[in-house]
Structures are given as C-alpha cells and as structure tokens.
Amino acid sequence: MEKDSGKEALYRKYLANQCSPDELRQVLGFLGTVEADRAIIYSLIIQDLQQESRSAKGIDPKISEKMRLRILDRIQSPAGSGLSSEKLEKGGAAVRRIYWRAAAVLVGLLLVTAAGYRLLVHKSWVRHQTFYGELATIVLPDSSTVTLNGNSRISYRPQWNKGPREVWIEGEAYFSVKHTADDRKFIVHSSKEMDVEVLGTEFNVYDRPDATRVVLNSGKVKLNIRKNREETAYVDMDPGELVEFHQDLEYEKRSVNAERYSSWINGKVVLENTPFREIAVLLEETYGLSVSVPDTSLYSERFSGTVPGENAEALLKALALSFNLRIKASGNNVIFNVK
Numbered sequence: 001m002e003k004d005s006g007k008e009a010l011y012r013k014y015l016a017n018q019c020s021p022d023e024l025r026q027v028l029g030f031l032g033t034v035e036a037d038r039a040i041i042y043s044l045i046i047q048d049l050q051q052e053s054r055s056a057k058g059i060d061p062k063i064s065e066k067m068r069l070r071i072l073d074r075i076q077s078p079a080g081s082g083l084s085s086e087k088l089e090k091g092g093a094a095v096r097r098i099y100w101r102a103a104a105v106l107v108g109l110l111l112v113t114a115a116g117y118r119l120l121v122h123k124s125w126v127r128h129q130t131f132y133g134e135l136a137t138i139v140l141p142d143s144s145t146v147t148l149n150g151n152s153r154i155s156y157r158p159q160w161n162k163g164p165r166e167v168w169i170e171g172e173a174y175f176s177v178k179h180t181a182d183d184r185k186f187i188v189h190s191s192k193e194m195d196v197e198v199l200g201t202e203f204n205v206y207d208r209p210d211a212t213r214v215v216l217n218s219g220k221v222k223l224n225i226r227k228n229r230e231e232t233a234y235v236d237m238d239p240g241e242l243v244e245f246h247q248d249l250e251y252e253k254r255s256v257n258a259e260r261y262s263s264w265i266n267g268k269v270v271l272e273n274t275p276f277r278e279i280a281v282l283l284e285e286t287y288g289l290s291v292s293v294p295d296t297s298l299y300s301e302r303f304s305g306t307v308p309g310e311n312a313e314a315l316l317k318a319l320a321l322s323f324n325l326r327i328k329a330s331g332n333n334v335i336f337n338v339k
Contacts, residue, residue: 129153130171132288133311135265140167144186147174147265150286160184172206172286174262177219193226194245203237204262208285213244215261225251269309273302276336279319283334287312292335301338 130136133150140146141160148154152171164185167175177186179200188196190207201219206212214223216237223235223243235243235251242256263270269282277299280291289312293299307318316334320327328335 124157125155126158127153127155132286135267140165142178142180142186144175144177146176149173149264151288169205169207171208172204172264174202174204174265176202192245195224195226197222197224204258206261208281210281210285211244213242213261215242215256215258216240217258217262223251263306264309267308267310268306269315270306271303273304275299276301276303279303280336283312283315287315288332290333292333293337294335295337298336298338 128136128138128148130148130150130152135147135149137145137147138154140156141158142165144165146154146167149172152169152173154167154169154173156165156167164187165180166187166189168189170191175186175188175198177198177200183199186198186200188198188205190196190205190212192207192212194212196203196205196214198219198221201221202217203219203221204215204217206214214221214237216239218239220239221237223233223237225233225235225245227233233251235253237243237253240255240258241253242258242261243251243253245251257270257272260270260272264286271279276293280293280299283289283291301323303319303323305322307322308314316327316329319325324339326337326339328337
C-alpha cells in the first residue's frame with residue numbers, strides 16, 4: 001500500500017470495520033496483488049472457526065495455534081501467494097519487500113478478523129467459573145439462582161426470551177429454579193450424556209470425572225440419559241432421591257438425606273458413613289489438593305460428622321481432629337496417615 005494519507009485513513013477505517021461498500025472495494029484494490037492469499041486465509045479462518053463452533057460451549061477465546069501456523073505457512077509459500085519463486089528472484093529485493101509487506105498486512109488482517117469474529121460469537125454466551133475452594137452465586141436471566149462449588153463452571157445464553165432455559169455445567173452446582181408463567185422448561189446439560197429437565201425446583205448437580213449424580217431437594221425433575229442415538233432413558237425423581245450414573249450410563253436411584261449433598265453451599269461438609277476415598281476425591285476436585293495415602297487401608301474407612309468446608313486448611317484441620325488422622329501438607333500436596 002502506498003504511503004498516502006488518504007489511503008492510510010481508509011485502511012484504518014477498514015480495520016475498524018467502518019468502511020462503506022465503495023470504500024471496501026477501494027481497500028481490496030490496495031491488496032489486489034495477493035487476492036489468492038486472502039481467499040485462502042479467509043477460507044481457513046471459516047473452516048477453523050466453524051470447527052470450533054461445533055462445541056456446545058461456543059468458540060474458544062484463544063486463536064487456534066494450528067490455524068495460525070497453517071495460515072503463516074500458506075503466506076510464506078510462494079506457491080500460495082500468486083508469486084512464483086522465479087518472479088520473486090527476477091523482481092529482486094523490491095518485489096520481495098512488497099511481498100513480505102503484503103504478507104505482514106494479511107497476518108494483521110487475519111488477527112483482526114479472527115478476533116472480531118470470535119468476540120462477536122463470544123458475546124452470545126455468558127460464562128462463570130470458580131477457583132479451587134471458591135463459592136459463587138449467580139443470578140440467571142430468569143432470576144433463578146445457581147451456586148457454584150469450587151473448580152466448577154457454567155455457561156448459558158444471555159437472553160431467555162423464548163424456548164427452553166438452558167445451562168451447561170461442569171463441576172458441582174446447586175440450582176434454585178423459578179417457575180415461569182408459560183411453563184418453560186429449565187434444562188441443565190452435564191458434560192456427559194445426561195440432561196436435567198425441570199420447571200421449578202431445587203436440586204444439586206455433581207458432574208466430576210469420578211461420578212455424575214443429581215440430588216433433588218424439592219419439586220420434581222426428569223433426567224434424560226442418552227445411551228446412544230436410538231435409545232434415551234427417562235428417569236423421574238422425587239424430593240430426597242439421588243440418581244448416580246456410571247461410565248456405562250447405567251444408573252442407580254436411592255433415597256438420601258438431600259441436605260447432606262448441598263451442605264457445601266453453607267460452608268459445611270456433612271459426612272454420613274462416607275468412605276475416605278470419596279473424601280480424597282472431594283479434596284482433589286473441589287480444593288485442588290494432591291492427596292497421597294501410603295496406608296491404603298485408610299481408603300476403606302468410613303467417616304460421619306460435620307466439618308467446616310469454607311477452605312482447604314479448615315477442612316484438613318477438622319478431618320485431623322475429628323477422625324484422629326495425621327496430615328502432612330506441603331503446598332498442594334497432602335499426605336494422610338492413621339495415628
């Protein structure tokens with residue numbers, strides 16, 4: 001592009017997405033010597049963004065490294081630029097400078113275009129995430145509330161004007177769902193092949209690598225378990241019931257003390273004949289600790305009681321005092337032994 005003030009101003013308008021159709025044609029004329037490259041670049045952008053957008057949680061905010069490397073490879077290839085190696089050599093330094101200047105412009109356009117496109121799509125989702133040991137309460141668009149346990153995340157659309165109210169979850173969350181006048185469904189999608197469908201109710205969803213379970217506190221829910229493309233199991237739940245899913249998507253339903261499974265929202269951990277293996281998973285998944293148990297017989301021990309759960313340090317001290325355990329902690333590494 002020539003160093004002309006008018007053209008530079010027009011180019012800046014183009015980067016700011018403020019060009020009229022006529023101005024846009026002028027800008028494209030500036031870059032006319034590399035039309036083939038631009039077509040390749042935009043094709044690659046669309047391919048990669050479409051691939052990323054297939055995820056239920058939308059486009060990753062980071063630019064795909066693979067996409068960036070592929071495009072740079074195309075730009076730096078004389079075959080993809082429309083300029084042969086012979087032309088580059090005959091043109092000498094001047095032609096090569098023009099070529100690399102155009103390549104640099106295209107890289108800049110790539111980053112601006114991809115970032116702008118991602119930003120536009122990213123705005124169509126709302127995301128919340130908690131750190132290890134952190135609790136957070138979020139008010140959803142319909143005034144329902146969800147409390148996130150540590151190391152958990154949810155995402156949803158910002159507008160719920162029509163259709164079902166949908167939330168995607170990973171981790172653990174307690175939902176208090178408001179009933180709507182038009183009886184619109186509220187659906188919670190887990191990271192596995194299971195959805196929780198409700199109208200107005202309170203329930204706890206636990207969705208971790210070790211297990212997936214739903215505990216109903218009040219109201220009524222229906223679980224949709226997609227076993228395969230042809231088969232979906234439907235499970236109705238009543239208050240005080242727990243449904244736990246296994247790797248093969250089989251499930252078991254039983255009556256429990258529902259308050260125990262949602263005690264964490266009040267900063268407590270309620271244990272009812274709880275195996276130590278489950279406590280170790282809690283410490284790792286919710287508080288980010290690395291648990292070591294030299295005496296593996298401890299895993300078979302079961303514990304009952306209520307201990308503070310507002311942070312990992314308080315929980316470890318309470319476990320040590322309440323259950324006569326010896327705990328050695330160094331950073332995030334914790335070693336448990338029986339005294």
